[in-house]
Amino acid sequence: MTDRSRTPAENAELALLLEVAGTPKPGNVDRHRDLDDLRFEQFLAGSVGSARGLRAAADGAPLGGAFERAVRGMSRQSGGNTQFGCLLLLTPLVSAAAAGDLTREAVRERCRVTTVDDAVAFYRAFEHVDVAVGDPPEGVDALDARRGSDAEPALRERGTTLWDVMELSADPDDGVPDTNAAEWIEGFPRTFDAAEAVLADDGAVLDRAARSFLRQLAAEPDTLVATTHGESVAESVRERAASTLAAVERTGSLDPAEALAEAFVDEGINPGTTADRVAAALFVALERGLAV
Amino acid sequence: MTDRSRTPAENAELALLLEVAGTPKPGNVDRHRDLDDLRFEQFLAGSVGSARGLRAAADGAPLGGAFERAVRGMSRQSGGNTQFGCLLLLTPLVSAAAAGDLTREAVRERCRVTTVDDAVAFYRAFEHVDVAVGDPPEGVDALDARRGSDAEPALRERGTTLWDVMELSADPDDGVPDTNAAEWIEGFPRTFDAAEAVLADDGAVLDRAARSFLRQLAAEPDTLVATTHGESVAESVRERAASTLAAVERTGSLDPAEALAEAFVDEGINPGTTADRVAAALFVALERGLAV
Numbered sequence: 052m053t054d055r056s057r058t059p060a061e062n063a064e065l066a067l068l069l070e071v072a073g074t075p076k077p078g079n080v081d082r083h084r085d086l087d088d089l090r091f092e093q094f095l096a097g098s099v100g101s102a103r104g105l106r107a108a109a110d111g112a113p114l115g116g117a118f119e120r121a122v123r124g125m126s127r128q129s130g131g132n133t134q135f136g137c138l139l140l141l142t143p144l145v146s147a148a149a150a151g152d153l154t155r156e157a158v159r160e161r162c163r164v165t166t167v168d169d170a171v172a173f174y175r176a177f178e179h180v181d182v183a184v185g186d187p188p189e190g191v192d193a194l195d196a197r198r199g200s201d202a203e204p205a206l207r208e209r210g211t212t213l214w215d216v217m218e219l220s221a222d223p224d225d226g227v228p229d230t231n232a233a234e235w236i237e238g239f240p241r242t243f244d245a246a247e248a249v250l251a252d253d254g255a256v257l258d259r260a261a262r263s264f265l266r267q268l269a270a271e272p273d274t275l276v277a278t279t280h281g282e283s284v285a286e287s288v289r290e291r292a293a294s295t296l297a298a299v300e301r302t303g304s305l306d307p308a309e310a311l312a313e314a315f316v317d318e319g320i321n322p323g324t325t326a327d328r329v330a331a332a333l334f335v336a337l338e339r340g341l342a343v
Numbered sequence: 344m345t346d347r348s349r350t351p352a353e354n355a356e357l358a359l360l361l362e363v364a365g366t367p368k369p370g371n372v373d374r375h376r377d378l379d380d381l382r383f384e385q386f387l388a389g390s391v392g393s394a395r396g397l398r399a400a401a402d403g404a405p406l407g408g409a410f411e412r413a414v415r416g417m418s419r420q421s422g423g424n425t426q427f428g429c430l431l432l433l434t435p436l437v438s439a440a441a442a443g444d445l446t447r448e449a450v451r452e453r454c455r456v457t458t459v460d461d462a463v464a465f466y467r468a469f470e471h472v473d474v475a476v477g478d479p480p481e482g483v484d485a486l487d488a489r490r491g492s493d494a495e496p497a498l499r500e501r502g503t504t505l506w507d508v509m510e511l512s513a514d515p516d517d518g519v520p521d522t523n524a525a526e527w528i529e530g531f532p533r534t535f536d537a538a539e540a541v542l543a544d545d546g547a548v549l550d551r552a553a554r555s556f557l558r559q560l561a562a563e564p565d566t567l568v569a570t571t572h573g574e575s576v577a578e579s580v581r582e583r584a585a586s587t588l589a590a591v592e593r594t595g596s597l598d599p600a601e602a603l604a605e606a607f608v609d610e611g612i613n614p615g616t617t618a619d620r621v622a623a624a625l626f627v628a629l630e631r632g633l634a635v
Contacts, residue, residue, distance in 0.1 A: 056419070057388075057391070057392065057419055061391050061392065061394070064391050065387060065388055065391045068360070068384075068387040068390075068391065069384060069387065072383060072384060072387060082374060082375075082383065083374075083375065090547065091364060091374065091549070092360075092361060092364060092547070092548050092549055092635050093635060095357060095360040095361060095364060095635075096349075096357055096635040098360075099349070099353050099356050099357045099360065100349065100353065102353070102394065127348070127349055128635050129634055129635065255382065255384070256384050257383070257384055342421055343384050343385060343387075343388040343420050343421065
């Protein structure tokens with residue numbers, strides 16, 4: 052008699068909460084760890100605040116505006132940027148899921164048809180929180196994300212869509228390629244693969260989230276670590292995650308990841324882009340029947 | 344430029360999340376502890392699921408219907424009853440806050456004018472989850488909450504409003520008085536006092552939640568413990584909480600409460616009614632400016 056289903060916007064908000072609760076998630080805030088400047092409860096508030104923007108995405112609002120609204124709501128806590136990257140991934144996923152078509156092709160198509168207005172809204176979202184981004188490619192200073200609304204004339208003059216922005220970020224002429232932007236351009240291959248792995252995994256949801264994080268961090272250097280510490284540090288972080296993942300799989304215990312979590316927090320290593328994709332993967336898994 | 348305010352419904356959802364994250368909260372699920380049959384992530388899902396009913400309350404829906412809707416949404420997880428009591432307290436509080444009048448008098452008045460329809464909806468809410476309730480007073484078996492919708496004819500025949508139901512539960516002829524029902528009848532004195540204490544406290548929000556729980560458990564026997572273990576156990580739990588609170592206040596550390604948390608979990612003591620009031624107090628504190 053009771054309707055057992057959550058809406059896509061509810062599943063997206065729940066994915067944000069499960070992501071931050073998943074533990075250990077080395078280098079990130081999790082159920083058992085805060086960072087110096089970012090606390091667990093700020094992620095809880097960020098998740099609640101995001102919900103209206105996520106509902107806008109589900110209701111068919113343009114992706115840029117829905118994203119900006121979600122970020123504005125997320126920013127209503129004192130920790131700063133908690134889930135900017137998560138929301139960038141979740142917005143098109145929620146939009147597609149609400150239309151009953153949560154496939155790689157359908158999500159990619161939604162991203163592909165974004166407009167200049169979407170790009171303008173995306174840039175405006177940077178005014179709500181400080182986001183760690185790399186320098187813009189040479190010659191496109193006018194499109195530096197940190198310019199916020201000031202970038203609007205340049206975006207309009209060039210006819211730059213949100214898709215174009217993501218394409219540039221995914222594969223810049225110089226600087227660090229952004230794997231979240233690559234998800235937009237490539238139809239979320241990492242996210243959908245990770246969702247299937249979460250569904251194929253067993254055990255408690257928060258343990259699955261932790262293993263998903265470790266698998267993804269072992270597979271590819273984290274964009275945020277590369278941006279803040281350089282690409283060689285990001286590669287070494289990837290290698291340490293791969294060793295830890297091997298130990299976790301060999302022992303069947305997450306304990307080896309606890310040690311890595313302590314180490315990364317001590318070293319100031321925050322693989323936040325990988326955590327973003329855990330949230331996205333959990334959303335897809337929830338839509339596909341992951342039980343909580 | 345960014346609007347920094349959360350809506351009352353958002354604050355209520357955030358209060359649910361901060362309540363379950365607050366740690367240590369002896370005998371309850373918290374950031375660091377699950378119970379055998381109830382896990383942290385199920386409270387996260389319960390919070391997200393409650394939001395639509397809380398928004399209905401904010402939009403002026405009758406309290407009974409808004410509550411039932413919140414409970415229905417809350418129940419969309421596999422743990423069963425996570426936040427039934429929290430929602431019973433939050434529904435009139437959100438309703439009053441959304442009308443710009445979050446005072447004891449205004450909340451009590453909203454409760455006082457509830458109708459038979461509200462009572463019918465309240466009984467229907469018991470169909471969504473198993474809730475631990477005591478036996479009904481002698482002679483009113485027809486109003487046993489466990490009857491759910493089957494109680495409707497008796498409610499209508501007697502003209503029993505939701506206020507009447509709460510009045511009976513707050514001060515039954517026999518059986519355990521329900522302190523949450525007493526909040527309804529008395530205009531939420533414990534909740535508003537606890538909110539002021541949370542605001543007057545300092546330190547991280549989740550520590551304040553833990554101290555609020557301990558203060559409230561030390562002040563009055565927990566209804567759920569009295570219902571499930573008897574009133575003398577509930578009084579002994581209160582006394583142990585009072586000793587622990589004294590140690591916490593003397594040392595300025597929550598460590599003494601960690602030991603109590605381990606003990607209560609081992610003994611199967613779950614002071615859930617007190618936890619409900621922590622959520623309600625956090626809501627009032629958020630509405631009055633508690634920063635996260």
